[in-house]
Amino acid sequence: MVKVKNLTDKEYLYGHKACPGCGLGTIGRLALKILGERTIVALPASCMSTVTTQYPQMNYSVPSLTMAFAGTGAVLTGMSAGLKAQGVTDVHVLGLAGDGGTADIGLQALSGAVERGDDFIYICYDNEAYMNTGVQRSSLTPIGANTTNSPSGTASYGEKKPKKNLFEIMIAHRIPYAATASSAYPYDFMNKMEKTKSLRGPKFIHIMCPCPTGWGFASDLTVEIGKLAVETGMWYLAEYENGKVKMNVIPKTLKPVEEYLIKQRRFRHLNEDTIKLIREHRDSEWRIIRERWVLSNC
Amino acid sequence: MAKPQIVKFKFPESLEEMPLGPSAAAGILTEPNAGWRVQSPVIEHPKCTKCLLCWVLCPEGVIGKENEQLEIDMNYCKGCGLCAHECPKDAITMVQEGEADDQ
Ligand SMILES: Cc1ncc(C[n+]2csc(CCOP(=O)(O)OP(=O)(O)O)c2C)c(N)n1
Numbered sequence A: 001m002v003k004v005k006n007l008t009d010k011e012y013l014y015g016h017k018a019c020p021g022c023g024l025g026t027i028g029r030l031a032l033k034i035l036g037e038r039t040i041v042a043l044p045a046s047c048m049s050t051v052t053t054q055y056p057q058m059n060y061s062v063p064s065l066t067m068a069f070a071g072t073g074a075v076l077t078g079m080s081a082g083l084k085a086q087g088v089t090d091v092h093v094l095g096l097a098g099d100g101g102t103a104d105i106g107l108q109a110l111s112g113a114v115e116r117g118d119d120f121i122y123i124c125y126d127n128e129a130y131m132n133t134g135v136q137r138s139s140l141t142p143i144g145a146n147t148t149n150s151p152s153g154t155a156s157y158g159e160k161k162p163k164k165n166l167f168e169i170m171i172a173h174r175i176p177y178a179a180t181a182s183s184a185y186p187y188d189f190m191n192k193m194e195k196t197k198s199l200r201g202p203k204f205i206h207i208m209c210p211c212p213t214g215w216g217f218a219s220d221l222t223v224e225i226g227k228l229a230v231e232t233g234m235w236y237l238a239e240y241e242n243g244k245v246k247m248n249v250i251p252k253t254l255k256p257v258e259e260y261l262i263k264q265r266r267f268r269h270l271n272e273d274t275i276k277l278i279r280e281h282r283d284s285e286w287r288i289i290r291e292r293w294v295l296s297n298c
Numbered sequence B: 001m002a003k004p005q006i007v008k009f010k011f012p013e014s015l016e017e018m019p020l021g022p023s024a025a026a027g028i029l030t031e032p033n034a035g036w037r038v039q040s041p042v043i044e045h046p047k048c049t050k051c052l053l054c055w056v057l058c059p060e061g062v063i064g065k066e067n068e069q070l071e072i073d074m075n076y077c078k079g080c081g082l083c084a085h086e087c088p089k090d091a092i093t094m095v096q097e098g099e100a101d102d103q
């Protein structure tokens, strides 16, 4: 278990240009605190790369490489192969990619790298849209969300399709370690990062990253929104290891989805009928979670 | 030094000094972000139990825990207010930028 007193004072991600309050900074800096100085970071086009590598600034104090949007998995393979060829065994290879870069355009490269069994850590920080380019939907945008290309109005309630389940896609690869996390649960995240350190092969963490700008909430509410996502069952914290899924948080009763939705501009247009749609979707997801991962484990 | 410090930017004068390809030297800061801020966090130290939740959560990593009292690097604090909102002891107050100096 990670103890705050033992965490390094060193900041390996510092002075970046992310919007105030953005969960992205917390995710990047805590991940690097756990992995330490001997880490190489791979960054596809995304907020995470844009806000940290604005010439002449370089906000990572560890080596990093920015590259094509689709290439995270391939670059991680190259990095770990390069280290192996040089006989370097004490360096972590870390990918930090968005939901679009992971679940849409980068999925093939990621799947290939996981299937090959290369040694790397992949963090998908999920702000649930293409934020860097101005809030366009991705396959991880949740149902009902207003984005610039799933606009809400008289003819539409916003995004029509539910969020794709990336965690289950990774489990289908029989990956050594996969987890979901949230920037609002930093200790849970750090403990998961700690686990990735000692395991060989591909490791994957899908972490929710509430985005004040794209979701439409005040900059001091990032953690509150992230917690509400878990408490209302709109997100969940779990990990997959040795062929088993463990739920890290199992809310006894889920809070009404409205408590999460009304705090965000992207859901403000929803009415009773569309909120019902979201509630039903959440309930059906949780039926699956409880049947597969909660009941079967006890 | 736990946090990187600002260095003066020297404009490349020849091709050899230009960064090569997509990679660059690490940890280079040339300008503060303080100008973004409209509010500043002020810590009431007697109320603080040093639980370090603010230190963990701060997206900028500007809170320092090395010394007896927490310290904030105001060059890079963006004034998001997350620390004040999450502090379990209500030990942090956000004040309008400019007013913090009078406290
Ligand atoms: C092949 C290609 N298509 C489009 C782009 C433009 N582009 C850059 S970042 C980005 C969106 C990134 O979204 P996501 O991966 O979710 O990261 P976020 O910005 O939300 O953090 C897009 C579309 C690109 N760089 N390359």
Ligand code: SF4
Pocket (backbone or CB within 6 Å): A017, A018, A019, A021, A022, A023, A024, A047, A051, A127, A131, A132, A210, A211, A212, A213, A214
């Ligand atoms: S747009 Fe969203 S994810 Fe991107 S830096 Fe701003 S708050 Fe963070």
Ligand code: SF4
Pocket (backbone or CB within 6 Å): B043, B047, B048, B049, B050, B051, B052, B053, B054, B055, B070, B086, B087, B088, B089, B090, B091, B092
């Ligand atoms: S969260 Fe509050 S009590 Fe805890 S260390 Fe920060 S200021 Fe002190």
Ligand code: SF4
Pocket (backbone or CB within 6 Å): A021, B040, B041, B057, B058, B059, B060, B061, B062, B063, B072, B076, B077, B078, B079, B080, B081, B082, B083, B084
């Ligand atoms: S206001 Fe925001 S940036 Fe400033 S110390 Fe608090 S959490 Fe960090």
Ligand SMILES: [Mg+2]
Pocket (backbone or CB within 6 Å): A098, A099, A100, A126, A127, A128, A129, A130, A131, A132
């Ligand atoms: Mg995104």
